[in-house]
Structure formats: C-alpha cells, structure tokens
Amino acid sequence: MSSGNPFSGDPERDRRNFALLMETIGELFGPHGLQELMENAVDRAIVVTEAERGILLLDDGNGTVPAVARDKDGTALPLDVRYSQSVVDRVTDSSEAYKTVDAADPTAASLGASVLELKLLSIMATPLIVKGERIGVLYVDSTVHTKEFTHADFDLFRTLGDIIAMAVLFARKSAEAAEKVRIEQQIALAGAVQGRLLPKDPAPPPGYDLAGRGRPCEEMSGDYYDVIPLEDGRVALVVGDVSGHGIGPALYMSSTRALIRGLMGEGRDALAVVGGLNRFLAQDMEDSDFMSLFLGVLDPTSRQLAYASAGHNPVSYTHLTLPTS
Numbered sequence: 001m002s003s004g005n006p007f008s009g010d011p012e013r014d015r016r017n018f019a020l021l022m023e024t025i026g027e028l029f030g031p032h033g034l035q036e037l038m039e040n041a042v043d044r045a046i047v048v049t050e051a052e053r054g055i056l057l058l059d060d061g062n063g064t065v066p067a068v069a070r071d072k073d074g075t076a077l078p079l080d081v082r083y084s085q086s087v088v089d090r091v092t093d094s095s096e097a098y099k100t101v102d103a104a105d106p107t108a109a110s111l112g113a114s115v116l117e118l119k120l121l122s123i124m125a126t127p128l129i130v131k132g133e134r135i136g137v138l139y140v141d142s143t144v145h146t147k148e149f150t151h152a153d154f155d156l157f158r159t160l161g162d163i164i165a166m167a168v169l170f171a172r173k174s175a176e177a178a179e180k181v182r183i184e185q186q187i188a189l190a191g192a193v194q195g196r197l198l199p200k201d202p203a204p205p206p207g208y209d210l211a212g213r214g215r216p217c218e219e220m221s222g223d224y225y226d227v228i229p230l231e232d233g234r235v236a237l238v239v240g241d242v243s244g245h246g247i248g249p250a251l252y253m254s255s256t257r258a259l260i261r262g263l264m265g266e267g268r269d270a271l272a273v274v275g276g277l278n279r280f281l282a283q284d285m286e287d288s289d290f291m292s293l294f295l296g297v298l299d300p301t302s303r304q305l306a307y308a309s310a311g312h313n314p315v316s317y318t319h320l321t322l323p324t325s
Contacts, residue, residue, distance in 0.1 A: 020047075020048050020156070021156075021159065021160070021163065023044075024044050024048070024160060024163055024164075025163060027040055027044065028040060028041055028044070028163065028164065028167035029167055029170065032171065033171070033175070034168070034171045034172060034175055035068075037167060037168065037171045038056050038067055038068040038168065039068050039070065039076075041056060041068075041138070041164040041167065041168070042054040042055065042056050042068050042069070042070045042138075043070055043074055044160070044164075045138060045140055045157070045160055045161075045164070046070065046071075046072050046140060048156060048157070048160055049124065049140050049149060049153050049156070049157050050142075050153075051072065051122075051124075051140035051141060051142050051149075052071065052072050052141065052142045052143060053069070053070070053071050053072070053077065053081075053083075053140065053141055053142075054069070054070050054138070054139065054140045055068065055069045055070075055077075055081070055083055055138075055139045055140075056068045056069075056128075056136065056137075056138055056139075056164075056168075057088060057136045057137045057138075057139065058135065058136040059092075059134050059135060059136050064088055064089075064092050064136055064137055065079075066079045066080075066081070066083075067079075067136070069081045069083075083139060083141065084100075084123055084125075084139075084141070087100070087123050087125050087139070088125055088137050088139060090125075091125045091126065091127050091137050092127065092134075092137060095127050095129060095134075096127070097124070097125065097126035097127065097154070097157070097158045097161070098123075098124070098125050098126075099122070099123065099124045099125075099149055099151075099154045100122055100123045100124075122141065122142050122148050122149040123139070123140070123141040123149075124139070124140050124141075124149050124153070124154055124157050125137055125138065125139040125140075126138050126157060126158045126161035127161070128161060128164060128165035128168065129165060130165050130166055130169045133169065135165050135168055135169060136168075138157075138160075138161045138164055140157070187247070190247070190250065191250075195214070197254065197257055198212070198214050198224075198225065198226070199212065199225070199226055199227045202227035203229070204235075205233070205234075205235050205298065205300035206300055207300060207303075208298070208300060210227055210235075210237075212225045212227070222240075222241060222242025222243065222244060222245070222249025222250060222252060222253045222291070223240075223241055223242075223253070224238070224239070224240040224241065224242070224253045224256060224257060225238060225239045225240070226238040226257060226260070226261075228260070228261055228264055230264060230297070233299075233300065233301065234297050234298060234299050234300070235297070235298045235300070236260075236264050236270075236295065236296070236297050236298075237294075237295070237296045237297075237298060238260060238293070238294070238295050238296075239293070239294045240253070240256060240291055240292065240293040240294070241291065241292050241293075242256075242289070242290075242291045243288075243289050243290050243291065244289065248289075249289075252281070252284075252285070252289075252291060255280075256277060256281070256291065256293075259276070259277055259280055260273060260277060260295065263276050263277070269297070269306065270295045270296065270297050270306055270307050270308040271308045273295060273308075274293060274295055274308040274310055277293070278310065290311070291310075291311075292310060292311030293309075293310045293311065294307065294308075294309050294310075295307060295308050295309075296308075
C-alpha cells in the first residue's frame with residue numbers, strides 16, 4: 001500500500017475528507033457484485049478528486065488491463081479508451097503512487113505520447129495492493145482546461161485507493177466463496193441424482209434373492225450396479241467401476257447405464273452388449289481412463305447365468321449352471 005495522509009490540519013477540509021472516506025467505505029462494502037463495486041469505486045474516485053475521467057485496471061496475470069472506465073458524468077467509457085500507459089506501467093513496476101503536474105513540463109514527454117496528445121494537465125495513479133497481493137491500478141486524469149491535482153488531492157486519492165483495493169479483494173473473495181458453495185450444491189445434487197439411478201429394492205426372480213448397496217467415497221463416483229428385468233423373464237445383473245472419482249467417472253457411469261439398458265432392450269446377449277459398450281467408450285475415454293464391468297443374464301427357469309466379464313474376476317467359460325440346492 002502507498003497510503004497518504006488525507007488529513008491536512010485544516011478542520012473544514014479534514015471534516016470533508018473524513019466524510020468522503022466514510023461514505024466511500026459504506027458505499028463500497030455494501031451488497032454489490034464485483035462489476036457494480038468497481039463502477040462505484042471509479043465514480044467515487046472522480047467525485048473525490050474532481051477528475052474528468054477515472055479508470056480501474058486489474059492485474060489479469062499477464063498485465064494490467066482496464067476493467068472499468070468512467071467519466072465525470074457517470075457514463076461508461078469504452079475499455080480501449082486512451083490513457084497514459086506509461087504512468088500505469090510506472091506505478092505497476094514501482095508499486096508506488098504517481099502524480100503528474102503539468103503536461104508542458106519537459107519531463108512529461110517521458111510519460112508517453114498520450115499525455116501530450118490528450119493535453120492532460122494532471123494524472124494520478126495508485127497501486128491497488130492488499131497484504132502483498134497485487135490487484136491493479138486506480139487512475140484518474142484531467143485536461144489542461146479543468147483540474148490540476150494538488151498534493152492534498154494526491155494524499156486523499158492514495159487513501160481512497162487503499163479502501164478500493166480492500167473492497168475489490170473482499171468482493172472477489174465473496175464471489176469465490178459464493179461460487180464454491182454453488183458448485184458444492186450442484187455436486188451434492190448430482191450425487192443425489194446419481195444415487196437415484198441405482199436400483200432400489202429390486203424385485204428378484206422366483207427362487208432368488210437380490211441385494212445391492214452403493215457407498216461412494218466422494219459425492220460422485222464411477223461405481224455402478226444395476227438390475228434390469230427383461231421381457232422374457234430373465235434378469236440382467238450389472239456391476240461396473242469407472243477409474244477415478246468425481247464428475248467425469250460419474251458421467252461415464254450414467255452413459256454406461258443408459259447404453260446397457262438400451263442394448264439389453266434390443267434382445268442382445270451379454271457378449272454383444274459388452275462389445276458394443278466397449279466400442280462406445282473407446283471413442284470418448286482418454287487413454288488413461290478405463291472401466292471394468294461384469295454383465296450377467298440370469299434365466300430363472302433354466303437356472304443358468306450367461307455372462308461376460310471385462311476386467312472383473314477372470315473366468316474360463318461363458319456359461320455357468322447354478323446348483324439347485
């Protein structure tokens with residue numbers, strides 16, 4: 001931070017500055033979204049300094065770029081509006097606030113062509129930094145016909161910049177926290193939906209008992225089982241596991257469930273269904289991902305289980321006659 005002293009010893013001016021800063025705190029730390037807060041911050045900077053224009057620039061990781069630009073009438077300016085990039089670069093590099101005095105000064109040429117071409121008399125810019133975290137730069141300027149910023153303006157402007165930096169950081173953190181809660185709620189909802197896709201109390205064929213339970217270690221997983229009654233009285237039994245945990249495996253699991261149910265409804269045998277499923281998954285899965293699966297079709301009349309196993313316990317035959325006892 002590069003705070004100035006907003007209090008000059010002049011009681012009247014100090015009361016005004018204190019009131020302005022308190023109003024700013026009340027305005028910026030209210031229930032605003034980040035965009036609205038930044039617009040209010042620039043408007044407040046213009047009012048406090050009596051500048052003609054204000055720009056709030058944010059550090060996007062690759063540089064400091066305009067996020068909000070406003071004029072003294074509260075009108076939004078295009079983000080490609082011309083300003084002194086040299087001043088912003090100087091403030092960004094030094095982490096120190098900067099004020100020019102007169103564009104006619106011989107040193108003004110070092111601040112870039114925009115200072116001379118736009119006939120800027122005064123520019124103030126201050127870094128927005130909170131506890132070492134660089135947020136951006138607050139910038140205001142005026143032309144030769146209007147306002148020349150004073151040292152008192154500069155001190156007040158730097159203090160204002162510190163308040164705005166904290167407000168922007170607070171709004172960002174609040175937005176991130178709200179987004180995290182939203183994502184967690186969506187994941188919890190998706191996990192509940194996934195849980196409802198698993199069969200509940202499946203009706204067993206005569207002479208058999210069926211039971212299953214799924215307990216994912218996270219909100220969502222690729223673990224999967226199913227019981228699918230077929231029209232001819234047979235029952236398809238499925239157990240599968242997609243590698244990994246989370247949303248990706250859960251989506252593969254949901255697709256697998258739908259595809260197996262569709263293929264089994266076409267009257268295909270277990271081997272054909274697993275082959276079709278394998279071709280489908282191979283098109284979309286990354287090379288590092290995989291799914292193991294057991295698919296068995298139980299015929300309660302003949303008491304036979306025809307099955308195909310892909311990555312589950314290996315077997316040496318494709319048909320198994322179950323004991324009658």
